[in-house]
């Protein structure tokens with residue numbers, strides 16, 4: 001393959017792309033291709049970039065080919081799984097996109113409960129393959145999200161208290177390193193790399209396969225939502241803080257505050273929803289816990305009952321269609337007393353449809369019992385993680401709604417603990433990427449991640465991510 005100079009003159013780039021086209025199992029799209037316009041889009045409609053070329057990988061060997069092309073050409077490389085990265089790291093202006101979205105096979109070994117997942121699989125692909133066997137991998141809550149980005153950053157959802165983060169359920173990972181080597185990483189093989197991959201995002205290589213150990217889950221677990229009008233929010237949040245003190249691991253509650261889409265028939269007012277999944281086989285035990293909450297915080301409306309797992313995992317998809325515009329911020333914290341509840345109610349009252357929402361994930365359980373130093377994920381001790389997110393359609397709202405997310409974050413900072421969750425972070429113009437990552441991981445973990453980056457990607461070939469900057473870069 002021809003070597004392209006760092007300033008990659010167009011003729012040499014064309015030659016490189018021509019050679020790539022001839023070697024790939026998948027396809028290569030350039031701006032003149034009819035499929036290019038759709039292929040360049042990612043979930044976040046605010047990210048409107050034009051890559052020089054998009055490779056739709058057709059086999060793992062295409063990962064090697066594209067990494068080699070990026071090394072030789074100096075073209076910036078973006079790696080894309082499900083394309084949901086809020087900061088838009090799945091694409092790049094003028095560079096190469098390695099789109100793994102066509103590699104989405106999921107294989108379930110029922111006896112061992114091991115689930116092997118290709119790097120382009122979405123949450124729906126995994127749920128579809130595991131549910132029929134009474135199994136589930138803890139993932140996120142919107143079915144089109146990519147397993148790859150979600151898992152490499154963390155993965156919080158409806159089973160976090162029962163099974164931990166997605167990355168806590170990883171048995172092993174296969175990856176292609178920026179230098180072109182193939183590595184298997186697990187607790188016993190390349191354990192330091194395995195540590196960094198579990199939270200450090202796509203900094204150390206392109207993952208070609210994830211192997212998870214699934215949990216048993218009834219195919220129709222108990223789930224539901226209790227709905228509260230605004231005048232009851234503060235009391236409900238304080239009641240939630242008390243109720244969550246003694247919850248069994250099988251109860252997984254998430255509070256959301258948002259104006260619901262018209263399909264829900266809940267009008268134009270914002271609602272506080274206490275959504276939950278009870279992962280236990282005994283539904284009555286879950287209902288008894290919900291009864292306890294109803295007694296201290298009677299809901300205005302509710303829907304509770306057995307639910308098909310794949311359907312439950314898609315229940316909120318309608319809020320987040322591809323092309324939504326979004327800027328997200330997050331904080332971890334442990335107090336939800338009167339003072340904090342008042343602050344939350346203050347900014348949450350401003351959420352709008354189609355626009356912004358707030359989730360408060362209650363953690364602890366299995367998530368909280370994983371030792372903090374076991375993975376690169378930033379913080380295990382916080383009781384809650386608050387995510388303020390956007391899903392608006394109108395570009396004219398960008399400034400106002402981005403400012404809202406920033407304001408909510410600033411108001412929560414006084415109660416925040418160390419660490420931010422990289423998967424709930426938008427692009428931060430003006431903040432140097434390495435500083436953002438240092439804040440997200442905390443100084444100690446960041447330094448350990450830098451040592452790994454020095455080892456696996458000293459040239460920072462994989463830099464379109466929440467970047468761990470190698471020492472020499």
Ligand code: FAD
Pocket residue numbers: 042043078079080081082083084085086088089090091100119139140141142144145146147148149150151152153154155156157201202203205206207208320423424464465466
């Ligand atoms: P992509 O944009 O495809 O990739 C993101 C980044 O991951 C890439 O830039 C790259 O750095 C890295 N990457 C992707 N594939 C690979 C690979 N094979 N090898 C190495 N690196 C790779 N998070 C949660 O925890 N829980 C949720 O419930 C949740 N819900 C969400 C709902 C929506 C609507 C959105 C937009 C996001 C949600 N997220 C959630 C956040 C989500 O985890 C992150 O946005 C994540 O980055 C998405 O992964 P992806 O593969 O779809 O993204």
